[in-house]
Amino acid sequence: MLRRLLYLLPVAIFAVIAGYFLWGLSPERDPGNVPTAMIDKPTPDFDLAAVPGLAVPGLATADLAGGEVVMVNFFASWCVPCRAEHAYLTAFSEESGVPLYGINHRDKPEDAAAWLAELGNPYQRIGADPGRAAVEWGVTGVPETFVIDGAGRIRWHHRGPLVPQVIERDLKPLIAALQP
């Protein structure tokens, strides 16, 4: 009897595997979408110099530990989606009053200065990053935006431009929840 049951084992195992495969095919699933690993982690240690030619100071870890909710945005002048999100980012920052800091990623200072002169500068501080800071922050492209809470922990990491839907659906409620 037990011997017969043992023979059923292969088909039973296959049924389980087939079940997993069936689930794996579900349309909402995107196997290429890797979630961020930075949530609830403290901000990485970094100290970036100011971009030469800009009036705003540089950015370091200490600036993010001031006890208030801040936003950090990775951008570059050569990045097209950054240009697309710029207006929405500026509008949100002014309207909500949340300080916005920028990290200029792998950019030439003159290009960054020209880009900000053309579009406007919403950042209170900008750090010039030749590449290392992006690695520390788990950034794989630009633009990417982080929300840091009053305790210096990363609470939100958005990859891609900040479009209005994302701002309404995710960012605004989060800021409202984080600010006392």
Place this chain on the structure above:
Amino acid sequence: MIIELGHFALILALAAALIQGSLPMIGAARGDAAWMALARPAAFAQLFFVVFAFCALTHAYVTSDFSVANVVANSHSAKPLLYKITGVWGNHEGSMLLWILILALFGSAVAAFGGNLPPSLRARVLGVQAWIGIGFLTFTLFTSNPFLRVFPAPFDGEDLNPLLQDPGLAFHPPMLYAGYVGFSMAFSFAIAALIEGKVDAAWARWVRPWTLLAWAFLTGGIALGSWWAYYELGWGGWWFWDPVENVSFMPWLLGTALLHSALVVEKRNALKTWTILLAILTFSLSLIGTFIVRSGVLTSVHAFATDPERGFFILVLLALAIGGSLTLFAIRAPSLKSGGLFAPISREGAMVINNLFLAAACAAVFLGTLYPLFLELLTDGEQKVSVGPPFFNATFAPLMVPLVFLMAIGPLLPWKRADLAGALARLKLAALAAVAAALLAWYVSAGGPILAVAALGLAAWLFVGTLVEWADRVKLFRVAPGESWRRARSLPRAAHGMTLAHAGLAVVMAGAIGSSVWKSEVVTNLRPGETVAIAGYDLRFEGVERHAGPNYSADRAAFTVTRDGEAIAVMFPEKRVYAVRAMPTTEAAIRTTLLADLYAVIGDADGQGGWTVRVYYEPLVPWIWVGCLVMVAGGLTSLSDRRLRVGAPHRRDAARAGSRPAAA
């Protein structure tokens, strides 16, 4: 018009398969000879129609017929002719057609050469083969039709992926498919045997040639893919434990176990359940592999199609084929009567251990490949992990160590009951060789990692142990050389095949260890005239010039290689850009001494006259390819054994009368 004819031919092939899969099976159950005899012409008809369809698609590619959607997506008028032809199978739809072609080829081969099979078994085998054909033909016709037209026809196509425009990769799919699909024969034989309710020595004798053929092709196909990755991808690596690589490796592992297990069924009428299960599982893994790389379930650099709708269709096919066969196994296998008893220490015992280790290794690879999917489901999409080389090195490698150790001992054990001490005593020379090789490796690599040194010793143990067994059989050095030669020539070819295959594996193992552990790499930025030094060689960068190919433009660099001041070679790595798809590829320059490879790659220019240059020194890498060739040679040698063409002997008693049903 030709395309429409090809499409129609594919539909007719489906019709032939439907006939082949229904009437002969019913005929075998009823003992109706006429219906059973329908299997052979149906198989030939299926082959004819599939060949016609395949030729129609090839014609469209060769003449660059851009009214066919498949040709538009994967070809270009400027592509060299060789890649126009190989591009037929360089995409999802065309490769499905190749699958079906090879399936029909194998079916026809059994129909043509299976004259000494009992008619009912042959009818059932061809019937099961037809069922698989029906599954894939319906999949192709309904979801992956290569014969769809596009209107209006564009002026030119979108070109084949440049990575596939390469001789190695051009022939990798046919060889691989001949392997994968070849195991469908073992599967068909297993299902037919389960339906008949009988597995005997004769059955094993008939299964072995097909399994050997499939195994040899699969070994070659995997080796080609690995070799291609080595020279094309520009990292000097040849195996990345990528899901698609694993998916081809798992049938190989179980197929190897099947080969050996079938031997025991043939010689000793034992291990029947194991063999049947292995035959079913090997092909099941081929099917699961087809599912994984085409359904979008896992991401891979290598996935052909990521289409959940097609994935669902294949999953249904899987459920029917694998679920059905395993259910049949659960019902019928317990009643298979086993034959010879054997002591634990015996050749049969060694085969059991062989099966266990290979199956365990296969399970480890399976788990590693599918773990990300399982974990994602269990944590509801929260946790995404990737499983890479560290896992496989930690699980697969330790399982291989005892297996390789036993591989040298196994052939020395006789059937039924063996004297282990005696066998080990005969391997003293192999043990000495192992120690010597380990010491040599340790000396040459100036005290390398102890595990790698030990593993090289193990490879030497296997190599010398295999030769010791062969020398034993021909009584080398114990009788006159002429007598030894005579003995060698009269040995069954399968014995030579075994020696070649086992020795080949030892060579592959040594190559794998050498290239992984003692590989050295230098990445640097060079200006023309500057030199980079690696492993005693000096490579002087001469500069880069532009070069144009038929459908690409390239930056070709020149490196002068010197050793101790003496000029040895000039190497020309390239960085190509294929205009149509705007895709770059690297063409590494490799200089091989058959003991090691010097490997140079040119990267990007830094805009200030310098170029990024990567050079690798890979010791023993050529041994991997050579060893694989030797293994394939071993498989083909075994295949040419006369005994596989002559029918299996069977006892002259009532059993024989029972095995031949009343047939005209």
